[in-house]
Amino acid sequence: MLNTYQDLxxxxxxxVRAEIRAxxxxxxxxxxxxxxxxxxxxxMREAAALDFMRYCQRNPxxxxxxxxxxxxxxMMTTLGDVDIRTDVPAYNIYRDGKLAGTATDIVDLxxxxxxxxxxxCSFTFETALIDAGIPLWHIDNDTTVPMYRSGIETVPxxxxxxRMVVSMRAIDADQVDRARDIAARFPLxxxxxxxxxxxxxxxxxxxxxxxxxxxxxxxxxxxxxFWACGVTPQVALERAGLDLCITHKPGHMLIxxxxxxxxxxxxxxxxxxxxxxxxxxGSNP
Amino acid sequence: MLNTYQDLxxxxxxxVRAEIRAxxxxxxxxxxxxxxxxxxxxxMREAAALDFMRYCQRNPxxxxxxxxxxxxxxMMTTLGDVDIRTDVPAYNIYRDGKLAGTATDIVDLxxxxxxxxxxxCSFTFETALIDAGIPLWHIDNDTTVPMYRSGIETVPxxxxxxRMVVSMRAIDADQVDRARDIAARFPLxxxxxxxxxxxxxxxxxxxxxxxxxxxxxxxxxxxxxFWACGVTPQVALERAGLDLCITHKPGHMLIxxxxxxxxxxxxxxxxxxxxxxxxxxGSNP
Numbered sequence: 001m002l003n004t005y006q007d008l009x010x011x012x013x014x015x016v017r018a019e020i021r022a023x024x025x026x027x028x029x030x031x032x033x034x035x036x037x038x039x040x041x042x043x044m045r046e047a048a049a050l051d052f053m054r055y056c057q058r059n060p061x062x063x064x065x066x067x068x069x070x071x072x073x074x075m076m077t078t079l080g081d082v083d084i085r086t087d088v089p090a091y092n093i094y095r096d097g098k099l100a101g102t103a104t105d106i107v108d109l110x111x112x113x114x115x116x117x118x119x120x121c122s123f124t125f126e127t128a129l130i131d132a133g134i135p136l137w138h139i140d141n142d143t144t145v146p147m148y149r150s151g152i153e154t155v156p157x158x159x160x161x162x163r164m165v166v167s168m169r170a171i172d173a174d175q176v177d178r179a180r181d182i183a184a185r186f187p188l189x190x191x192x193x194x195x196x197x198x199x200x201x202x203x204x205x206x207x208x209x210x211x212x213x214x215x216x217x218x219x220x221x222x223x224x225x226f227w228a229c230g231v232t233p234q235v236a237l238e239r240a241g242l243d244l245c246i247t248h249k250p251g252h253m254l255i256x257x258x259x260x261x262x263x264x265x266x267x268x269x270x271x272x273x274x275x276x277x278x279x280x281x282g283s284n285p
Numbered sequence: 286m287l288n289t290y291q292d293l294x295x296x297x298x299x300x301v302r303a304e305i306r307a308x309x310x311x312x313x314x315x316x317x318x319x320x321x322x323x324x325x326x327x328x329m330r331e332a333a334a335l336d337f338m339r340y341c342q343r344n345p346x347x348x349x350x351x352x353x354x355x356x357x358x359x360m361m362t363t364l365g366d367v368d369i370r371t372d373v374p375a376y377n378i379y380r381d382g383k384l385a386g387t388a389t390d391i392v393d394l395x396x397x398x399x400x401x402x403x404x405x406c407s408f409t410f411e412t413a414l415i416d417a418g419i420p421l422w423h424i425d426n427d428t429t430v431p432m433y434r435s436g437i438e439t440v441p442x443x444x445x446x447x448r449m450v451v452s453m454r455a456i457d458a459d460q461v462d463r464a465r466d467i468a469a470r471f472p473l474x475x476x477x478x479x480x481x482x483x484x485x486x487x488x489x490x491x492x493x494x495x496x497x498x499x500x501x502x503x504x505x506x507x508x509x510x511f512w513a514c515g516v517t518p519q520v521a522l523e524r525a526g527l528d529l530c531i532t533h534k535p536g537h538m539l540i541x542x543x544x545x546x547x548x549x550x551x552x553x554x555x556x557x558x559x560x561x562x563x564x565x566x567g568s569n570p
Contacts, residue, residue: 050335050400054353057338058363060549068339070442078343078440115335155363155551157355184548187472192548263469263477264345266440 008032016255021086026104028251029089030123037188037260038253039066039079039118040230041088042237043106043246046071049115051158055236056119058155062164062232064188066265067118067256074110076118078266080257084116090249097241106246121230121253122167124189124260128182134175137216144251145169146210147229151203152194154232159240165231166194168207170222179225188265196225293317301540306371311389313536314374315408322473322545323538324351324364324403325515326373327522328391328531331356334400336443340521341404343440347449347517349473351550352403352541359395361403363551365542369401375534382526391531406515406538407452409474409545413467419460422501429536430454431495432514436488437479439517444525450516451479453492455507464510473550481510 005027008016013033019025029038044052049071056063067079076082086105093101093109103109122145126136138145145167152164171179176196184192199207207224208215212231218224237245248254258265290312293301298318304310314323329337334356341348352364361367371390378386378394388394407430411421423430430452437449456464461481469477484492492509493500497516503509522530533539543550 046335050331050338050356053335053338053342054355057350057353058551060551065342068342070339071335187548263472266343266345 013255013257017081017087020089020255021083023086023104026089026252029253029255030251033255035260037066037256037258037262037265038121038123039256040121040233041084041091041246041248041254042117042119042233043084043114044237044242045111045244046113046115048159048240048242051160052117052237054157055154055160056117056233058157059164059232060187061190061194061228062154062230064120064190065117066120066188066258069114069116071115072112074114074116076116079118079254080267082254082256084254085110088248088252088254090252092247092249094238094242094245094247096243097238102249109246118254118256119230119233120186120188120190120265122190122227123253125183125186125227127260128186129179132178132182134171134179134182136169138169138214143216144213146207146214146216147212147231148199148204148207148226149211149235150226154236159242160233160236162232162236162239163203164194165212165229165235166202166204166226167213167229168199168210168216168224168226170216170218171225173221173223176223176225183227190228190230193225193227196223199224199226202226298540298542302366302372305374305540306368308371308389311374311537314538314540315536318540320545322351322541322543322547322550323406323408324541325406325518326369326376326531326533326539327402327404327518328369328399329522329527330396330529331398331400333444333525333527337402337445337522339442340439340445341402341518343442344449344517345472346475346479346513347439347515349405349475350402351405351473351543354399354401356400357397359399359401361401364403364539365552367539367541369539370395373533373537373539375537377532377534379523379527379530379532381528382523387534394531403539403541404515404518405471405473405475405550407475407512408538410468410471410512412545413471414464417463417467419456419464419467421454423454423499428501429498431492431499431501432497432516433484433489433492433511434496434520435511439521444527445518445521447517447521447524448488449479450497450514450520451487451489451511452498452514453484453495453501453509453511455501455503456481456510458506458508461508461510468512475513475515478510478512481508484509484511487511
């Protein structure tokens, strides 16, 4: 049995996946499957999928698309051996834009017109910052990063729109440029910050009172740095009021088979791994 | 009158756009609108759009999506002041997967269920290579880059699939790593090469006989370097045999208002430019 968080931190990705798939682990995924890309989840009917995909394309910093299922097919093969009905530890189920329940699998809810979207999350760049010696207060103190509804309008698509949610990490003033350069390497994990410095410049009235997550201090000598946040599409989905929509429970992410530092989040794509062995009898002189 | 290529090379983006929009310039766009992102074009009915968008998401190196219109709306506002019916110098019109004609505008062809897709092209990284002192033979010799149907299978989506088309540029052996690092900075312009070295390793039998474009030499001391190519989605579109599909005429690209080095290809997105000026009377102690 590997059903405690500490056991799973030492387990392989395959073992972590097996525990989650069997419904034996239903907690948060921070620090699990080290080195593999984790993702936010949004499932909706095909009727809404094109607009949602346009929303993600137009707002790639809060909504970096890393995978999209075929309609009705729960196997997200471009992300690996992923059955999206079982491979997320916990799901939120929304009906008419309101949270209507939670579940540890959605096998019985899955329908033939569902499309599943996986969107990159902040874990990837946070790991890179910590590895570079830039500490993150919310991780050292085991709290949830503070998140705010900013004044930055997203670019709408169909029923999806609204203001961008941002997360805040306080960083030493002389490390801000380095943090930005590190995060820029991970466009599928929100990329560069959208702002640093005075919160009011992006419409945040009181940085000590986040709209989601826990407050975090901004000590003298540190600068509040704001990243686009994966809660943005969640808010856009609630706002759209779809009859049915399923997301991951916050913090309870999909762990994919894609390496965290992959150039593109698609297994088997863009590499010369698949070769033809056709005749080499060309007429090259 | 600015209707010659040499005139337009010295003109502003606004003037170039005006000439193209008025139908007075219908030639290739290489070197025009310097500093602005150019894009391939694919227009299809909404019924095919979700699958095509999934195809682009799954194959971001040959199909880097930089803009998608709302259904039936020819104004691609996320790319600037762009009317997709008039702002491309020349269009190819396909019916049932076969080229059925060309046009300098598609005002009379536009329908309420059309969706337009703009995809990044190689001009951006080619300019960066040349600026870095890495010469490109096809540009110095005013020919079209050689392109090949490779053995690399793309990841299919709905009716879209097939093998990846790649373009080849011969580069000094000691400059290949640098060229790769430069191209990596432009993921929306095909990014890093997919291969360098023996062409047969990606299923190309005879590098001297390209499937599209003009042959180019690979002199001793140089290495053939292969990039994912924007002809890939064109081939996928032909293969899908849609009743109607419209693309740019090769080389006759859409010139957008987006800066070539923009982090994301969306005007007004992801920056703190849009601020709220709500009351600052929060309760921050």
